[in-house]
Amino acid sequence: MAIDIGKLDTFPKLLMYHAQIRPEKPAIREKDLGIWQTHRWGEFAAEVRAAACGLAGAGLRRGEHFALVSDNRPRLYAMMYAVQCLGGIPVPLYQDAVATEMAFPIQNAEIRFAFAEDQEQVDKLLEITPQCPTLKHIVYDDPRGLRHYGQEGLTSYEDLLAKGREALQRDPAFLDAEIAKGRGADTAAMLFTSGTTAMPKGVALTHHALIDRAQAAAELEKLGDSDVVLAYLPPAWVGQFIFSLAQPLVTGYCICCPEAPETVMTDMREIGPTYYFAPPRVLEALLTQVSIRMEDASRVKRWLYRRFMAVANRAGGAILDGRPVSAIDRVLYFFGDIFIYGPLRNVLGMSQVRVAYTAGEAIGPDLFKFYRSIGINLKQLYGSTETSVFVCIQPNGQVKPDTVGPAVKGVELKFTSERELVIRSPGLFKEYYKNPQATAEAKDREGWFHTGDAGYFDADGHVKIIDRVKDVGTLADGTLFAPKYLENKLKFFPYVKEAVAFGQGRERVCAFINIDMDAVANWAEKRNLSYSGYTDLASRAEVCDLVRDCVEKVNADLSQEAEIANSQIHRFLVLHKELDADDGELTRTRKVRRGAIGEKYRMLVDALYDGRSSVHVEAQVKYEDGRTGALSADLKVRDAKTFPVAAARKAA
């Protein structure tokens, strides 16, 4: 049951409310030194109060921005709440960003205060202080390696708490007064959009917007204080912010922080979350792991797996949706649940999952069906940073692989004549920080937010998104060209990790393919193909053939859809390196930057179109420590078979 919000119009007020009514219930868990440590609402709120008083002592002012660079840890969340208690605005930054990427938000918001998880993050912040003269105070969590840094303004979290506790004792009423000053219309957080195309923009979200949306979704899914969530995605991403900060406060559920990024799978199995979010790429990686392990299993197990997965494929989704299923299938599914699906859910750490969401990009229909067929209630949702996430959610029983569901309560939707989705919702953002022009472009005078996504309503009133409006283009002959649609179709193959389609204003469509190292390496091993590394494997003729088969299947598929049948992929090449955010080829949320890639690999694009059969490439790669290295390779450019447009459709 979601709680009655009433006068509790800010996050700090909600936090204090939970501390009062459920002080002994778990608020945050973290695995530390191999043991799950629980922070209860009562003690957690006390820590937040101390931290807030510490920050007040250090001079944090109302309305001031506060940068946070940390993985999911209880102290990160304590700091966010503490900042909000004083009317400050937390600005979580991506913890894997390189130092120069952190400079922009800090300069943009003239940030004076920052919180850093450990020495690595402190070093990054210190590195950019020359460009960011405003940055004066850094609070760090893990003191390892930092004890004798000696820079002015560097404080440990413990010291901050100690000072805060002192101040709290001297003047216990101060903080309550500060919390009471907060209003729902105040900015609760500023999140920087990933910037698929341009410089990142700071999206200011109010307490009211976030609370409203968090509550609408919590009511729809009947979330309550017995739910458990694993906080494992970057805190700078709006989804993580909603799932591990806004929704816990609206419902009182408990979030769990994994021990380290590498231990997420194990931690998830131990915790057994009931409410789960995963972007499609995570779900895909999990399925790939399962498939690889299944291939190595004994023959009996493989046989069982195949047989029962066929049953699940046939009946699983229908059983989950409550649609009629034949009695035989029901019995078979029952046994399948005992022998295969149950254990499989357990291995995935999803035994307890009641509601699972996926969003961020299109999910492959097979992948989506797989999870649903083994009894995991995976659903799609639609939203963005600007809309406080929840715009559309698929309700239980109305789940389809290719739509994102109808509008959530409180949201108005419509499509413009250019097929752009526009939204009016209480969850809309306040503004792009210091960018009134962009704000005006995105949010028109009547309050409609222009998403930039193109799509349409299907027959049941569900929203279907096909691509970004500005990316939907035309080929030279005028046919519709939706690159992301093509790329997604390619990415649904396990062997394809990323794809980049080109064709805007050209005669034909061509594509770059990035192979998936895990899947292709396993495939190669089964065929006794030897290779020395990624580049070598990607340039093998056998791998090119494998990829060609995928491309041709996509083409066959496209030939069935009259409108875009002409955008079949004529030529492709397999890239010699993995596209990487560090090289500016993907955004931090791993979306392809088509323009940047087209620029960077202009030579390769030219080769696709001028009919050459191979091209030599030399590329610079940036290692994680900031050094650069060079890669060179000969890439083969291949033709793919295309299919005539399906006659039946054409006639119709």
Place this chain on the structure above:
Amino acid sequence: MNRAYPVGETVLAVEGVSLAFGGVQALREVSFDVREHEVRAIIGPNGAGKSSMLNVINGVYHPQQGTIRFRTNGAWREFHDMDSNEAARLGVARTFQNIALFKGMSVLDNILTGRNLKMRCNFLEQAVWIGRARNEELAHRRAVEEVIDFLEIQHIRKTPVGKLPYGLQKRVELGRALAAEPALLLLDEPMAGMNLEEKQDMCRFILDVNDHYGTTIVLIEHDMGVVMDISDRVVVLDYGRKIGDGSPGEIRGNQAVIDAYLGVAH
């Protein structure tokens, strides 16, 4: 950058040590000292006697001549030949050039073996596992978990060591040595066979150990970049003789060392 544990007085002095295996003279009257909290490197071409020197310090080899003086709790102890058990009790821990872990055991158990000398309960108590034995095991487990946290190997805690890549096995071996809470840590080629990233990680861990626990470290290494970067002082051996001793800067300019490494026309 000032250090949490500034380099202090001498804690280990090797004086006139000679070691021969039959006719092969591995060490000839080698003398050097190691100061508290410092990172001391031993370098030299192949067969120079570096590993033999480490083996003498922790009592695996027994030199024919010379003494080793070791300072514990402010008092000097002098050994003609060190006994390896005694060395361990004095707080000397080491890693090996060829990884010497228990391949079939998990990372956790391997590191736990590093606590062996600190176990006080007899095996009967441990078999019954109540009271003292239980509390003791909890304390040891905590110490091991701290090492695991320190070396950032939580994700392989329960993985059998034999399944791990080489770089991680090296890290586990360092973990086992650290679990003994050593005063003096001997590292025999901690970076051999590693790629650049693994080397950087290992360098960081070695410096962190020195910085965080104040452990005195003696290491053998072939990668000159690493040695020059992380060590305070360097000893150079060649054919069992000491041919140089000093700060990395001094060693870099030492003609005898350059000749030993590059070879000279005779």
